[in-house]
Amino acid sequence: MKKKIGLLxxxxxxxxxxxxxxxxxxxxxxxxxxxxxxxxxxxKKIIEEFQPVVVGVRTKAMVQELSLLYPQIKFQxxxxxxxxxxxxxxxxxxxxxxxxxxGLLPTMAAIESGKDIAxxxxxxxxxxxxxxxxxxxxxxxxxxxxxxxxxxIFQVLQSQDNKNxxxxxxxxxxxxxxxxxxxxxxxxxxxxxxxxxNWSMGKKITIDSxxxxxxxxxxxxxxxxxxxxxxxxxxxxxxxxxVHSMIKLVDGAYFAQLGPRDMREPIQYALTFPKRTLLKxxxxxxxxxxxxxxxxxxxxxxFPMLTLAFVVGGKGGSFPTVFNAANEVAVNAFIxxxxxxxxxxxxxxxxxxxxxxxxxxxxxxVIEIDKKTRQKxxxxxxxxxxx
Amino acid sequence: MKKKIGLLxxxxxxxxxxxxxxxxxxxxxxxxxxxxxxxxxxxKKIIEEFQPVVVGVRTKAMVQELSLLYPQIKFQxxxxxxxxxxxxxxxxxxxxxxxxxxGLLPTMAAIESGKDIAxxxxxxxxxxxxxxxxxxxxxxxxxxxxxxxxxxIFQVLQSQDNKNxxxxxxxxxxxxxxxxxxxxxxxxxxxxxxxxxNWSMGKKITIDSxxxxxxxxxxxxxxxxxxxxxxxxxxxxxxxxxVHSMIKLVDGAYFAQLGPRDMREPIQYALTFPKRTLLKxxxxxxxxxxxxxxxxxxxxxxFPMLTLAFVVGGKGGSFPTVFNAANEVAVNAFIxxxxxxxxxxxxxxxxxxxxxxxxxxxxxxVIEIDKKTRQKxxxxxxxxxxx
Numbered sequence: 001m002k003k004k005i006g007l008l009x010x011x012x013x014x015x016x017x018x019x020x021x022x023x024x025x026x027x028x029x030x031x032x033x034x035x036x037x038x039x040x041x042x043x044k045k046i047i048e049e050f051q052p053v054v055v056g057v058r059t060k061a062m063v064q065e066l067s068l069l070y071p072q073i074k075f076q077x078x079x080x081x082x083x084x085x086x087x088x089x090x091x092x093x094x095x096x097x098x099x100x101x102x103g104l105l106p107t108m109a110a111i112e113s114g115k116d117i118a119x120x121x122x123x124x125x126x127x128x129x130x131x132x133x134x135x136x137x138x139x140x141x142x143x144x145x146x147x148x149x150x151x152x153i154f155q156v157l158q159s160q161d162n163k164n165x166x167x168x169x170x171x172x173x174x175x176x177x178x179x180x181x182x183x184x185x186x187x188x189x190x191x192x193x194x195x196x197x198n199w200s201m202g203k204k205i206t207i208d209s210x211x212x213x214x215x216x217x218x219x220x221x222x223x224x225x226x227x228x229x230x231x232x233x234x235x236x237x238x239x240x241x242x243v244h245s246m247i248k249l250v251d252g253a254y255f256a257q258l259g260p261r262d263m264r265e266p267i268q269y270a271l272t273f274p275k276r277t278l279l280k281x282x283x284x285x286x287x288x289x290x291x292x293x294x295x296x297x298x299x300x301x302x303f304p305m306l307t308l309a310f311v312v313g314g315k316g317g318s319f320p321t322v323f324n325a326a327n328e329v330a331v332n333a334f335i336x337x338x339x340x341x342x343x344x345x346x347x348x349x350x351x352x353x354x355x356x357x358x359x360x361x362x363x364x365x366v367i368e369i370d371k372k373t374r375q376k377x378x379x380x381x382x383x384x385x386x387x
Numbered sequence: 388m389k390k391k392i393g394l395l396x397x398x399x400x401x402x403x404x405x406x407x408x409x410x411x412x413x414x415x416x417x418x419x420x421x422x423x424x425x426x427x428x429x430x431k432k433i434i435e436e437f438q439p440v441v442v443g444v445r446t447k448a449m450v451q452e453l454s455l456l457y458p459q460i461k462f463q464x465x466x467x468x469x470x471x472x473x474x475x476x477x478x479x480x481x482x483x484x485x486x487x488x489x490g491l492l493p494t495m496a497a498i499e500s501g502k503d504i505a506x507x508x509x510x511x512x513x514x515x516x517x518x519x520x521x522x523x524x525x526x527x528x529x530x531x532x533x534x535x536x537x538x539x540i541f542q543v544l545q546s547q548d549n550k551n552x553x554x555x556x557x558x559x560x561x562x563x564x565x566x567x568x569x570x571x572x573x574x575x576x577x578x579x580x581x582x583x584x585n586w587s588m589g590k591k592i593t594i595d596s597x598x599x600x601x602x603x604x605x606x607x608x609x610x611x612x613x614x615x616x617x618x619x620x621x622x623x624x625x626x627x628x629x630v631h632s633m634i635k636l637v638d639g640a641y642f643a644q645l646g647p648r649d650m651r652e653p654i655q656y657a658l659t660f661p662k663r664t665l666l667k668x669x670x671x672x673x674x675x676x677x678x679x680x681x682x683x684x685x686x687x688x689x690f691p692m693l694t695l696a697f698v699v700g701g702k703g704g705s706f707p708t709v710f711n712a713a714n715e716v717a718v719n720a721f722i723x724x725x726x727x728x729x730x731x732x733x734x735x736x737x738x739x740x741x742x743x744x745x746x747x748x749x750x751x752x753v754i755e756i757d758k759k760t761r762q763k764x765x766x767x768x769x770x771x772x773x774x
Contacts, residue, residue: 156642159546164663169674236675243643246674251652251666254674255543256630256643265638276551279638287556287633287641288623293680 002030003271004090008082008106009097010034011042013201014120017263018095019046021271024280029271033088035081047073054088056081079105086110093271096121099204100328101370104128111135118270120146122221127321127370129224131363144270145225149218151266152244152257153226167248168228170218171238172298173198175209182302188341190334198241198261204331211344213327216309220320223313230314235306237296260285305345308352317357318369325373326351333381343384347377389417390658391477395469395493396484397421398429400588401507401533404650405482406433408658411667416658420475422468434460441475443468466492473497480658483508486591487715488757491515498522505657507533509608514708514757516611518750531657532612536605538653539631539644540613554635555615557605558625559685560585562596569689575728577721585628585648591718598731600714603696607707610700617701622693624683647672692732695739704744705756712760713738720768730771734764
């Protein structure tokens with residue numbers, strides 16, 4: 001029987017890789033629902049190729065336009081559309097490839113309706129890991145990582161007894177600016193930041209890689225996914241991104257998962273788990289051609305956002321929510337040319353340091369804190385501009 | 388309950404590492420029997436520390452000498468002594484850390500008496516893999532690899548469905564002469580050959596590493612241990628020996644086992660399998676300190692013995708036996724100063740090319756072929772000397 005897939009964020013970088021996996025395995029998968037944000041021309045192609053039942057779109061105008069073209073399909077707009085995709089009756093598993101905190105509500109809705117989750121939206125666990133993992137446990141659904149780092153750890157953990165795992169070691173390419181001093185960072189532009197050395201990804205994640213916020217979010221994500229305390233999670237600089245991540249065991253042995261930089265591998269693994277299947281049209285990769293792999297310690301002073309991520313992770317509660325919300329707003333402001341590169345860090349630090357934890361925190365309160373943090377950071381950005 | 392261990396070859400490099408594992412885990416292991424070859428002073432210390440029941444020694448004179456000192460222990464000499472250790476009633480598992488083909492008969496005896504085997508003697512499988520694996524299957528005993536390469540592959544295979552494994556990738560340091568041209572090999576001495584860049588091991592295996600015969604034996608061993616066809620087995624040059632070996636899966640993902648160069652890890656894993664336990668006094672090793680790992684293709688012309696190993700492995704039958712027997716005699720002659728370094732290769736090539744396969748091969752015939760090959764190569768060496 002075919003596995004039925006709901007895909008949140010079909011036209012982005014992960015989304016199109018996921019569609020390639022489905023396209024290569026028509027005997028295994030069926031796309032029953034998807035959402036997209038703005039690329040309506042690509043969305044039409046996806047509709048025609050995969051014939052889904054439900055499609056989530058951004059605006060009501062899009063609903064009208066597409067309903068005329070494809071009357072057999074149910075279109076819904078905005079958050080309602082995302083939730084409709086996440087809870088589409090026919091779907092067995094929902095791949096959440098949305099960027100940013102918008103992923104939280106549809107992911108929770110998918111869990112509540114009993115779908116397994118292939119999670120490519122790390123902000124969901126960063127914002128609300130406690131509630132997401134709890135809901136998944138109660139509903140008996142799996143949260144399967146899609147990030148290459150977490151998929152690597154998830155894959156090598158399969159054969160291991162948790163008590164034998166001493167460290168989870170996340171590799172970090174170092175992003176676009178890994179070889180620049182902090183002094184040099186004062187002058188960098190958006191264009192510079194968008195040149196990731198290894199991966200071609202969306203704008204936000206590329207900038208997050210350069211600030212190492214992305215690695216920080218991954219640390220917090222790993223904490224929740226693998227139920228690992230923060231002192232067990234390490235980050236190591238590995239500029240080639242060939243080793244996707246590692247674990248260290250009690251007898252000193254490391255297990256690493258490595259290979260070509262191809263997001264289709266972790267996507268396919270999440271969708272076929274616990275099985276593993278042939279990756280069609282795989283990228284040519286021979287370890288003997290790799291020549292050299294580098295590993296290095298990360299300089300905490302050079303990358304203060306990674307250090308801060310460990311701090312907010314350790315504090316727990318809504319601190320990671322604040323870290324993430326401030327980052328999202330700041331990065332968008334940087335993309336829009338409203339702030340300078342290093343102001344991203346400044347805004348995150350300020351939001352975290354001003355945050356007061358609430359008692360008896362609930363998911364609703366966390367969502368409220370997320371909103372308020374954003375408003376605060378918007379305000380700070382306006383103030384910065386008026387200086 | 389403690390696992391009871393028989394240890395063949397207690398005073399060698401693997402043997403002493405194994406004793407360190409037992410010493411560090413007195414609550415898990417008990418040494419009930421061991422053999423040694425010539426280091427009687429070390430043997431006495433082992434007897435006093437571990438209080439075994441059976442000890443295999445080299446000569447009858449040693450039996451006499453030691454029986455007077457330790458009347459409560461049963462001593463036996465020669466092959467009889469090795470078999471007595473291999474079949475010692477109390478033992479659950481026999482670690483065969485003998486060097487060379489002498490390991491075959493005691494290993495077979497241990498299998499026949501229902502012991503699991505922790506195999507550090509690769510010649511056993513090279514000479515007679517077909518019969519050894521068949522006997523193990525019939526008796527329902529496990530053959531657990533101890534070589535760091537095979538242990539690495541065995542470890543990462545634990546979570547894998549065999550049908551998803553595309554390649555077994557054995558890493559090779561390249562040995563003492565990896566950076567020399569073949570022209571330069573004409574002049575090398577025994578002293579040069581014994582300087583292994585990464586591991587401190589016995590003389591024979593260090594020389595086998597430099598000729599790449601050792602890697603060839605490992606390829607044949609992997610064929611039998613993992614039931615892998617030769618086209619699935621690859622060898623990659625990796626000068627640091629940090630990645631102990633790898634597998635490649637159908638979706639392009641590689642799994643690698645890596646870590647410090649410490650034979651106690653694979654030894655302990657074989658002895659505790661399927662469990663994994665803390666390695667006490669582990670070597671300091673942090674992947675972030677590793678800095679650089681190199682991988683490279685192996686030049687077939689530079690290392691003809693590796694190519695030849697794939698050929699004899701592919702032919703099967705007694706060809707690997709001949710390859711191994713010729714190598715053992717030639718390496719000993721080189722150690723004794725009777726032949727030059729490159730004559731090791733010449734003798735192996737000659738023995739293999741002159742070999743005619745017998746029909747309806749049996750284990751007894753293979754042992755006979757082993758003996759005859761040795762006699763032939765001895766003769767050739769005498770002829771070389773008289774030139």
